[in-house]
Amino acid sequence: MALYTSRYLSRDDYKAWDQLVLQSPNYNIFDTTLWLDTLSSVLKCDIKILGVFKKEKLVGGAVFDLMKRLGIKIANTPPMSFYNSLHYIPRETQHKDRLGRYIHEIIVAIAERLENDFHYVVITNHYECKDIRGLKNRNWRQNIHYFYRVPLDGIxxxxxxxxxxxxxxxxxxxxxxxxxxxxxxxxxxxxxxxxxxxxxxxxxxxxxxxxxxxxxxxxxxxxxxxxxxxxxxxxxxxxxxxxxxxxxxxxxxxxxxxxxxxxxxxxxxxxxxxxxxxxxxxxxxxxxxxxxxxxxxxxxxYSDLIQCYQLSKSKLLFKFFWHLTKGKVVQR
Missing domain, CATH: 3.40.630.30 (Gcn5-related N-acetyltransferase (GNAT))
Structure with missing residues (x-):
């Protein structure tokens, strides 16, 4: 039996999700249910949260906007959101190799589920999320996005x-x-x-x-x-x-x-x-x-240039429709 399992969260899990995001090194407001519920209500987005569990404990996950176009399923960064980052609960250990394996296994569990369920997936990570090897090793495409951020202390x-x-x-x-x-x-x-x-x-x-x-x-x-x-x-x-x-x-x-x-x-x-x-x-x-x-x-x-990693994975059917529609297949 796999050590880590994944499933899509119900509203009953939202409190646990928010607690996870608050603990995550990649915390940001765009992955909280406060923001996600707003998008669902106002923009009628079909927001999904994929959770990763170790036994019955929620230890990681990611958020996305589900879209269905021309028979293909797309998991995209929600509209008007800076991020839909990978998240995990930090693990207290002095052994960096164990921490690396822990993060890697959570990310792989996310990747396996999304690759299986969707024709095209996009994850835009928070700039603190730097270990993306669990996706890169599975041949996810990497793009670097640049942001400008002003440090306010002493400005x-x-x-x-x-x-x-x-x-x-x-x-x-x-x-x-x-x-x-x-x-x-x-x-x-x-x-x-x-x-x-x-x-x-x-x-x-x-x-x-x-x-x-x-x-x-x-x-x-x-x-x-x-x-x-x-x-x-x-x-x-x-x-x-x-x-x-x-x-x-x-x-x-x-x-x-x-x-x-x-x-x-x-x-x-x-x-x-x-x-x-x-x-x-x-x-x-x-x-x-x-x-x-x-x-x-x-x-x-007086802004600093900050980079974040956006990862994507596409199947052949999606690539066909991407070229056929000149990219419009991913537009809301």
Whole structure:
């Protein structure tokens, strides 16, 4: 009989899952049932949690969004989520070889089940998750994703780039103010138009974004910038806060194009950094750095370049439909 077994968790297991995630070295809010239930309710995602058990004890697992397309089954990173990381309960031992085998066996149990049940699987690991040999040894494809993250301890205006300091000061001279807002409808057009300018479809409707903000009201903050005395906003940022690990995640950042640039978006981001620094948070995660223009902007705020491993596994049938649909088979 195998030492480790796997099964998909029921809602009765959710408390145990959250306890596991809280203990995991790869903890993040996007793998908690608080976030996952929000996605299930608002976006109608079919969220599944695969648990790994040693006897009857839950010791590891992973989360994914189940999609069925053209007769194939896909386990993907849930939408609007930074991660769907591998998780395990740490093991107290002085023997590093035993710890390595323990982690490896949990990851292999996850891999075997997902490979058997799905035509295509994607796992986007938290940046603390570095031992992925259990997947690599099974010929999973590895991609490195880069994120920009601002360390908030001791951050001040002098540490960001000279060009961003000038933009911040320009915006302040123009009497641009930033504030927290409760009604996302006031800035939704800015969000939608920002995606349109990039030839992208906005990932959320107004109702969906409002639903996430309402259900996650203790963890989602919307801040926006406007000229003092003006009701129209120039820029908006939607943030997910995680007090457990002292992190803030930039979920959406959008702005009105201006010529010349008023500096509103730079001021909005900088004052957001200041705000959470003063609240005692440790890190401000600016998100991915895959697009050069966005990467250049994010790099100017004294940010560190962080890498995480995304692993995927596909079967021949999926590859056929991927080429046939030009990648649309994985789109929601």
């Amino acid at each position: 001040d205006l002098s540490l960001i780039s000279a060009s961003k300091r000038r933009q911040v000061k320009k915006a302040q001279k123009k009497l641009i103010i930033t504030e927290e807002i409760k009604d996302i409808a006031l800035v939704y057009d800015i969000i939608k138009q920002t995606y349109t300018r990039q030839n992208l479809q906005c990932p959320l409707t107004l109702d969906e974004l409002s639903g996430i903000c309402n259900m996650m009201s203790s963890n989602v903050i919307v801040r926006a910038a406007r000229v003092q005395g003006d009701e129209e906003y120039k820029a908006v940022i939607v943030l997910v806060t995680d007090e457990r690990n002292g992190s803030v995640y930039n979920l959406i950042n959008a702005f009105e194009p201006e010529s010349p640039d008023s500096g509103a978006n730079s001021l909005l981001l900088w004052e957001g950094i200041e705000y959470f620094r003063d609240k005692g948070f440790g890190f401000f995660d600016l998100g991915e750095a895959s697009i050069l223009a966005k990467a250049n902007f994010k790099s100017e705020f």
